[in-house]
Amino acid sequence: MSHTTIPLPGAADHPSVPPSAIVSLRGVSKVYGSEETRVVALDDVDVDFLQGRFTAIMGPSGSGKSTMLHVLAGLDTASSGRVEIxxxxxxxxxxxxxxxxRRDRIGFVFQSFNLVPTLDARANILLPLKLAGRHPDQSWFEEVVATLGLQDRLSHRPSELSGGQQQRVAVARALVMRPAVIVADEPTGNLDSEASREVLALLRDAVDxxxxxxxxxxHDAASAAAADRTLVMRDGRIQADLDHPSVEALGTVGL
Known part of the structure; x- marks a missing residue:
């Protein structure tokens, strides 16, 4: 599917998108409300997310991190600027x-696993393909299942799986469409420390x-440290752009 890129007023004021960027934001702002209730959630953001990289977005509550994720994934619309996938x-x-x-090119992993309780793991993983009317690529399905260690769990329903196993199924479901990008919104938020480490390892494996x-x-510095790059948000802007940051480094950027 191809679309003509629609130029926006002022777009020429921002640098062009580099060829290795899988997602790009140019001059993106998001404003909620008006006058006394006006809130600027994103303030003229320029950023590229590179192909084959694991990027974390951190920041205090109200910093704009979730808004940026929703805008770049097409779950919310920017008030101004350009968003490209x-x-x-x-x-x-x-x-x-x-x-x-969103269905074909973006894989979603959320805090809640959003698995269908009446379907087994195999059917849950393949559900996006079924909804899209597409046949699975069997070799890719098997590679994803093997990478995530789900070979002996495919006939189990969610109630028969541990929390970590359910999250593995959710990650496999995001991967099976071969999306351009996987977006993960606080994927470890509801998990204990051991399961959190497992999910981060799964996302790391998906990249590597x-x-x-x-x-x-x-919101967790230890989780962000598993990424290749961490963007630190504050007041709707990117305050810091860190390459392979340590937990200690993330503790110094004023979260």
Missing amino acids: EGTDLVGLSDDELTRL HLGQSVIMVT
Whole structure:
């Protein structure tokens, strides 16, 4: 599916998108309310998310980190600016086109696993393909299942799986579509420390061994330290852009 990129007023004031960027934001602002109730959640943000990288987004409550994730994933619309996924500008897409893009090119991993309780693990993993009317690539399915260690759990329903196993199924479901990018919104928020480490390892494996691109919002410095890069948000802007930061380094940026 291809779309014509629609130029926006002022777009020429911002640098062009580099070819290795899987997701790009140019001059993106998001404003809620007006006058006395006006809140600027994102303030003229320029950022590229590179292919094959694991990027974490951190920041205090109200910093704009979740808003940025929702805007770049097409779950919310920017008030101004340009948002591109694989060179496709989300501005100007119809609701149907945006739905298809989210379904086909974005994998979602949330705090709640959102598994269908009446379906076994195999059916849950394949559900996005079924909804899209597409046949699974069996070799890719088997590679994902093997990488996530789910071979002997495919016939189990969610109630028969541990929390960590359910999250593995959720990650596999996000991967099976071969998305351009996986977005993870606080994926360890409801898990204990051991299960959190497991989920971070799964996302790390998706990048290192399956060639995926991952963008994760987290409030936890230890989780962010598992990423290749961490963006620290404050007041709707990127305050720091850190390459392979340590937990200690993240503790010095004023979260």
